[in-house]
Amino acid sequence: MNILITRPSPYGEQLVNKLLSFGIFAYHLPLIYFSAGKTLSSLEQQLNLLSKGDFLCIVSQHAIKYAHRQLLNVGISWPTKLSYYAIGYTTSIKMYKLSGILVKYPIGQASSENLLRLPELMYSDGKRALILRGNNGRTILDDTLEKRGVLVSSCECYRRQLLQYNGEEESHKLLELNITTVVVTSGEILKQLYYLVPQFYRTSWLIQCKLVVVSPRLAKLAKYLGWKNIIIAQSAHNDVLTHVLIKNS
Template identity: 50%
Template sequence: MTILVTRPSPAAEALVERLQRAGRVAWSLPLIEFTPGQDLALLPQQLAALHPGDLVFIVSQHAIHYAAAHLRQAGFTWPATVNYYAIGRSSALALHAASGHAAAYPRERETSETLLQFRDLHRLTGKRALILRGNGGRELLADTLAQRGATVTLSECYQRCAKYYEGALEGRRWRDRGINTIVVTSGEMLQQLYSLFPAIDREEWLLHCRLIVVSERLATLARECGWREITVADGADNDALMRALQQT
């Protein structure tokens, strides 16, 4: 098995290093990179507007990375009287490291769908919910919280930017290196991966690779694109991806 990791830096390089230490052949091809979001200047005001018992949701650890840096610069501390939620363990750990506050998160599938099953998120009338996230992305979390009665505010803490690669050159590079397993951690990256290479590379090589994805939703998207060999990891962090790769 020869593995290509498409998640962003530095997580991609960290996973490749772990795989290589485990005796696997692995390479990285980050498909997106991150820059500060457009709503960071508003974040202290948005957090200050929350009342005790209101909700803060962390969509990814990248949101914490940029939010925490901005709040430190502004001399603003994370409120202690609100309830914090994270999509996954990495985001919860990032929040705790930045603020000292704990966040509830799904222990099995690290998805918005699983988080929304939490009993205390079913009735939210009168609550305010602040979602720290990147540009674009899914609206499921925000829409569902609003349907359950919360007043929802979105805060764009970071932006995802596609990295440019020459598709024909990359196709030859990775085919020559014998890539047959690819790690993909978001729908955006899955579509970018599919669109990057010329049709002949997709038909002769890319769609024959095994995909390691992080949710059933991504697996469904991959099947719709034409992939057949798909493994769903039990989380989106590198530990979960390592477990999935060790089982293939």
């Protein structure tokens, strides 16, 4: 089984090295990279609007990375009076390592839907919430909390930028590498890969590959695009992905 890893750097390289250590060939083709978000400079001001017990919701570890760097730059710490929530285990651990703050997260699949099932967020009328996110993200967290009576604001901590490739050349390279399994961790990356590969290779090779994704929502999109052999990992954590790939090799 030769595997294509599409995770952004540095997580993509780390996953490739982990798989190689198990004797599994993997090739890294990142399709996006990250940069600072447009409203990151307003983070301190937005945090100051929150009161004791208000919510701070974190949608990814990338949001934490850029937000924490911004607070360090302006010389302030994360407020301890807030209730912190993360979309999944990986994001929660990232926040704890950087700040020492314990962050609640849903057990099981890392998703906005699961996060919204936490009892504290179910009955939240009158609270404020600040959501740390990237650009062009889903708004189900914002929309649902607003319906529950929460005053919601968000901070674009990071931006996803597309990397440009020659689709014909990359397809030839991947075929020569005999890639038969593809790992994708977001809908944006999946669509970028799908439309990068020319139609002939898309139908004759790409959608015939085994596809590993990290949520039922992403699996649904992949099925719509034509994939049939789809495996759902419980999270985008590299240890989880490695276990799934070894198990299905």
